[in-house]
Amino acid sequence: MAVEIQVRVNGKTHDSRVEPRLLLVHYLRDVLGLTGTHIGCETSLCGACTVLLDGKAVKSCTVLAVQADGSEVTTIEGLAAQAPGNGAKGGLHPVQEGFWEKHGLQCGYCTPGMILTSVQLLEDNPDPSEAEIRRALAGNLCRCTGYQHIIEAVRYAAKKMSKGKR
Amino acid sequence: MAMRYIGKPLKRKEDPRLIQGLGHYVDDLQLAGMHYTGFVRSPHAHARIRSIDTSKARTAAGVVLVLTGADLQGAIGPVPCAAQLPDMKLALRPVLAHDRVRFVGEPVALVVATERYAARDATDLVEVDYEPLTPVVNPEKALEKGCTVLHEQYSDNIAYRWELEGGDLAKAFKAADKVIRQRLVNQRLIPVAMEPRGVVADYKPGEKQLTVWSSTQIPHLLRTQLAVMLGVPESSVHVITPEVGGGFGSKLNVYPEEALVGYLAMRLGQPVKWIESRRENFLCTIHGRDQIDDVEVAVKRDGTVLGLRCKVIADLGAYYQLLTPLIPTLTGLMICGCYKIPAVRMEITGVFTNKMATDAYRGAGRPEATYIIERMMDLVAAELKKDPAEVRRKNFPQPKDFPYATPTGVTYDSANYQKSLELALRNSNYKRLRQEQAKLRRQGRYIGIGLSTYVEICAMGPSSAMPAGGWESATVRVEPTGKVNILTGSSPHGQGQETSFAQIGADVLGLEPDDINVVHGDTARVPYGIGTFGSRATAVGGTAVYKSLVKLRDKLAQIAGHLMGEAPQKLVFRQKRIISKATKKSIAFGEAVGAAYVAKTLPPGLEPGLDATTFFEPSNFTFPFGVHVCVVEVDADTGDVKLQKYVAVDDCGNVLNPLLVDGQVHGGIVQAVGQALLEEAVYDEHGQLITGELMDYAIPRAADIPWLETSRTVTPSPVNPLGLKGVGEAGTIGATPALLNAVVDALAPFGVRHLDMPVKRERVWQLMRKGRRAK
Known part of the structure; x- marks a missing residue:
């Protein structure tokens, strides 16, 4: 069961169908190919996956891609x-x-x-x-x-x- | 050679890609048709595998293959161990366990799926029936008669015994005024490179070429071992090391997953990726340290150390990884520290327990040695009521004593311990600190001042003393356009050799660092090399680079001399020109390069082309040294320990790039703060790793650290032409005892003479309470 989301990443709008459980970090890396955001622990402890979500620093390993629907994301790229x-x-x-x-x-x-x-x-x-x-x-x-x-x-x-x- | 760049704090050439997210680590690699693998790992520390039911996993969505240890019998060789010690028992680790598991996290089965999440899901569907066996967790109990034996072909859990004796120990102890004894525990640590391990493999059946991308410190050694494990010609294996997100020794190894992913790519004809989770990283990547040291020191009343005896129990874990048995022996070689101790004896017992293997973690055996000797020097000082600096000074060899041979059989290359001690005492304002301490004590506040004077063994090393070659290779190519490629057998993963080697290149050839590109971590591009570990990349790898550069410079001088009608030995290379010192005539660097390739105007008999390779074999290790001083305050009510001040004086010989050296020193000190105050890998009595996540295993954060005041003395090493010693591990070696000595010093008014690492609030609080009661 895929969900439609629209996310603006680094100024570019992306319409995607994603699994509800897909992590934002995997969406950025594996779906959009923005591999500058790294994964160091998957549990919000190390901060390697930090991106800006609507201007606030978040750990994208514990945000679901669907939660970013309608949002603006800035990655290192x-x-x-x-x-x-x-x-x-x-x-x-x-x-x-x-x-x-x-x-x-x-x-x-x-x-x-x-x-x-x-x-x-x-x-x-x-x-x-x-x-x-x-x-x-x-x-x-x-x-x-x-x-x-x-x-x-x-x-x-x-x-x-x-x-x-x- | 004009030193325009060597010694300068050049910004790194590596950084533009890394600060823009443009570097490529293993997980960043995407190949068409990529499959993903996940491992089913033992939840038991010790158990027999009765049966494995893979039927549910096999039919799960996206799953293409499920394999157990039984399926792979004979298909892949065991995990290699390069260390050889006399009478060492073998403990071969299969890549997948098939009848018995010996530590929590040991893989028993694997799943391959077309999607990352599907592979992870399917590992949960593999049902393993285990018959639990008694876990052996405590290394001292593992030695007791009647204890369960890990490797059933043997009668006990002793992996090996190793002894080293030098000087007349009986005489030393007989002549002693005092014998000071202490048991020291050097706890198990987890390296925690920020990038977990990862492997991608791709097989081209037509060309019979297996390409393996792995986050490793040793691409060539990995290629050799993969060829052996997989039973394929080494010429068919190509290892690429992309960006590596930290290693600290944890990636100086050959792991089952590397062979398994390669095997799967060959078997499936599809690219396969495995990325280690952080939980797996804690359980299944090597651990460090883990020694129990019983130490005795024989001293004269004036503080002269006459002899030292140390019995070590080294917890090796369940199996050997690449260098496991060897690490504690390095503790033996360096046990004298920077002191003239005429007689020593080391007895090491390596023990098998139901844990992950220990192996080389930043410092690898030397932090343990330094901790032992530096804690003991403080105990000597306390016992004799002398200042710790005075006792150290008393036992230093003099600068004229170098090269200095220790009774452990190594020869320290060069040093001036007196100079670095005096500088550290001055920089830290040691005398004032002592006055301040006395004043604060009267106010009921407890600060401690800790000192550590260390020496380490680096630039590993002469091949005669290494398990599998201690040389390093470098090929330098000046391309037809005059741009230079340096191909190094070192495999930097954060140390910055793309910059520092370019600095050497620029100075030798009279070019700019931007004219020079450093290539590493690709077995198809770079001649066979050993890799980056043991603070060797600059001193050994850099020397190979330097020697190849000199060969090319000499050849270019011959060509230029021929073109200019000048004697080659009169030519210097400066600002992209080759200049005659005598006549000031010059030609462009590019003109000589062009002549080498066009090959119409070469001196008679000279080969065309500009390509030089060196396999540099060092004649000895190097022995960097230094002095660290720190101040801690212990909260008298809570036992909390705050690091307040840190002063380091390090001597790593000549410095290629001071910015990089500072970075290495800072990072090492902070890892030492981790060992001293925060980190401990704890296995419970069932062999469960209860500090198995970053939530439970505290590596230092920015707020835990004060400003680090670093400076240097420079004592060039005579072992290599650039006088380099190495600095990668200085921090973890020098800092740990300074920190502990400071904590013990703070607690001296409570009658404390020792406590073990990491210093826990609760323990400090108890010791203070006990001390108050005793008063």
Whole structure:
């Protein structure tokens, strides 16, 4: 029994028929081929699968595709286009840039989720302290970096984004 | 060679694809007609399989094949173990259990379906009738007479005994003023790479080519072993390692699923995918550590250590994986730490229990050694009422003593332990910390200061000391357009060698890092290599790269010299030109490259083409070292331990890219925080892994960690031309004892001299309560 859904992903509308139990992360990866969103635990604990659902960071391994019906999803592949001034011409979002500049990733597996959670953090709090960044990232696990360069990456992005606003 | 890029904090070449979601990990691979497999795994730690009923699974929607261990008898060879120790019992693991299961999670059957979810559903429809047997969980009880035996062909659960003795131990203990004893438990850990394992296989029957994509650290060794397990020529197997989402040793292995997925692709003529769930990752990917160490140290009243004796019980789990038996022996080699201990004796007993195998997890035997010696040095200091730094200083070899041979039979390459200790004490403001501690204690607040001075054995290693080759390969090709491909036998999975090897290439050939592409993890493109583990990729793999680059530079110099009428040895490579030091004449790098391929103006007798391969065999291991200092505060009411300050001084020899080195050090320290304060793989008395999910197994989160203050001393290694030592495991080796020493130091006013890892609030609270009562 398939269900019809309409989801706008990275600015593009998709009409799909999906199994009711299909996870949003599998919909994004296996149906739409957007494999930048990773699966690290299937139980909402690691945060590798974080995407923005109607602008809020969610763990897409515990959202059903049918729950995203009528919603707007941003994945790592579509993030740069959303950055102020970037438009469709590409480039990097300041958070992506921060991760590159500050060596905020090693194996890269947790990175898309880390970046999207950081984007949400900076929307809520444009100038977070170290402690606030650490708290905001508590739902995203990284086994490689020890987090310090990630903190620096987020600070880099915060600085860059506040300059852009002024 | 002008060092324009070596030593500089270059941003990574890997990152643009990874930060945009454009990298490809195994699960990102989609092939037409992909089938999916799922495994039926034993819920029992120890049981006999009476029967398996697959009828319901076979007729389920989407299912194309169901196989049990019995169906596969003789079709696939056992899981390989490369380690050889004298009198080691064999414990061959079948890829699917057929008569007996020996740990929870051991696969007994598999299902292949056309859809991912259908495969998962159908595994629940396989009915297995088990006859439970007594599980053997506690490694000490496993050694008792009359205990149930895991491998019925043997009379006990002892996998092997291994001994190492150096120096005159009897004399040392006779001359001692004091003997200090302690039992230390190094708990079982779960590596938890963020990407679980995964395998895709595709078979082309016409070409007889099996392609296996696997999330592994050792593509070539995997190819060899797959050929053996599947009984096909090695030339018919092609292993590709796409992006790998972390390994930490857990992917330095050959697993049943890799052979099974390859087998299924061949049998079905369809591509097959298996992606490990996190639950499976906890149960069926190797674990680390798991030693019980009974230690005795003989000391003089002035703090001089005369001798050390250590009895190790190593819990190996039910079967050997690739290196299982070998890991505890590394503890033996490094047991002296960075001290001149004239006499040592190590006795290791490897034990079978009904658990997943232990094997190489970041540090692999050396974190255990460092934990033992560094905890003991603190106990010596406490017993003799001396400062821990003073006792350490007293026992260091002097810089002039290097190369320094230990009684365990290894030779430390180069070091200056004094210098790194003094720097760490200065950076941490150690004296002030001690004053602060005394002041706070009077206020009823308990901070602890922990010190660890470590040395590790890295750059694995000379082949004579390795189970299956310790060299590394590199081929460098300068293509006709002047762009360079470096093909490395190392298999980086986050370490950043696409960048650091490009830095070497740029400096040797006078190019830009963007002119250089690093290729790895593909057995059809890269000459045979060993892989990435044991902090070897930079020091061994990077040296192979360097040597191949030098061969090509020398050839290009001959060609350019011939074109320019200059002596080749007078030419330097700079800014994409080849320049004569004497006459300042120069030609473009590309012109010499073009000449090598067009081959009309080559010096007589010189072969055309620009392709050089090196198989670099190191003459010794390297021995990075350092000093870590940390501060914890213990909450006097709750027993909660907060890490407040962390200062690290590491020496990994010369540094190719300081950004990457910092990243390695940070990550290692945080994994050590995991072992010291948070993580423990707990099997209950039935052999059930009760910390089998990230919900129950706490790896460190961002908020658990303070700012890490890192710095370096630089003592080049004489073992390789670039003076590199390696840094991948320094953090997990150096940091764990510093953290524990800090916690014990904080609890000293309560009469605590030791507690085991991970430090649990409840235990700390009990110890403080006991200490208060005793007062």
